Amino acid sequence: xxxxxxxxxxxxxxxxxxxxxxxxxxxxxxxxxxxxxxxxxxxxxxxxxxxxxxxxxxxxxxxxxxxxxxxxxxxxxxxxxxxxxxxxxxxxxxxxxxxxxxxxxxxxxxxx
Amino acid sequence: xxxxxxxxxxxxxxxxxxxxxxxxxxxxxxxxxxxxxxxxxxxxxxxxxxxxxxxxxxxxxxxxxxxxxxxxxxxxxxxxxxxxxxxxxxxxxxxxxxxxxxxxxxxxxxxxxxxx
Numbered sequence: 610x611x612x613x614x615x616x617x618x619x620x621x622x623x624x625x626x627x628x629x630x631x632x633x634x635x636x637x638x639x640x641x642x643x644x645x646x647x648x649x650x651x652x653x654x655x656x657x658x659x660x661x662x663x664x665x666x667x668x669x670x671x672x673x674x675x676x677x678x679x680x681x682x683x684x685x686x687x688x689x690x691x692x693x694x695x696x697x698x699x700x701x702x703x704x705x706x707x708x709x710x711x712x713x714x715x716x717x718x719x720x721x
Numbered sequence: 722x723x724x725x726x727x728x729x730x731x732x733x734x735x736x737x738x739x740x741x742x743x744x745x746x747x748x749x750x751x752x753x754x755x756x757x758x759x760x761x762x763x764x765x766x767x768x769x770x771x772x773x774x775x776x777x778x779x780x781x782x783x784x785x786x787x788x789x790x791x792x793x794x795x796x797x798x799x800x801x802x803x804x805x806x807x808x809x810x811x812x813x814x815x816x817x818x819x820x821x822x823x824x825x826x827x828x829x830x831x832x833x834x835x836x837x
Contacts, residue, residue: 613764640823651725651810651827652765667824699764706823707753707772707814712764 611635613713615700621719622690630685630716632700640703641683642710643667643675645696652699658683690720723748727811727828734801734835742796742831744785744811752815754778754787754794755825759808768796768809801835808832 616631634641639660644652654667658677672694674686683702687694697717701710728743746752753772757765769778774789783798794811811828 642825644825649829651812651829652825653827654824657824701765703823708823709755709767709770710823710825712757712766714764 613700613702613711615698615713615716617716618714619717619719621721622687623721624690624692626690627686627688628690628718630687630698630700630718632683632685632713633681634683634700634702634711635681636702636704636711637680638702638704638711639680640706640710641677642701642703643673643683643685644699644701645669646699646715647696655685655698687718692720694718695720723752723813723815723826725811725813725826725828727809727831730830731832731834734833736803736835736837737800738835740796740798740801740805740833742809742811742833744794744796744828746792746794746811746813746826748792748813748815750815752813754785755812755814756783756785756794756796757810757812757827759810759830761807765810801833803835803837806833806835 613634642657643655653669656675658664700713703710755770756768758768769780771778771787777786785796808830812825
């Protein structure tokens, strides 16, 4: 059982480049989330989805976009990378609100 | 809004010492409370949780009790091991105010290092 998988593990981007962080879960969870973790800080919610075709903004959505065409996949898109987006990005999923969220291993992104 | 405050870290202990990591919260409704652990180079994983007042969550020798009167969820372990070295996050999930998506509000994390 793979759980939540994320790719890539690490990426270096130049300012202004774009990329997509991939997230896939095989637990048939409806709820999926994207968080970013900055050094010495807790995680901040970027976007979330309550099911295929339904997404909404979290606390820090600026500079990001998401889509949810299937239950399994929830990619996060960075259109114009900025140094402020240097962070570790975690994808998570859960069956229902307030239930345990299962996290992927993270993607470390460096924007130079 | 909701918030979680954890004790300042990092925490350094010798093996078999007693561990307490303090966590207090503010929430508008009746949140579920969680402790997540992050081992070096890995993602977060659930350590324990409690969904209502006076519930005690426990796992791997760790315990935390949901105290509504003091709005606290302190993490304790009687005898830590080197393998417990990790970052520990207190978090809450609150459905009040129409936030039905279960957003987790995290504390800033506490780095625990256990020496042999």
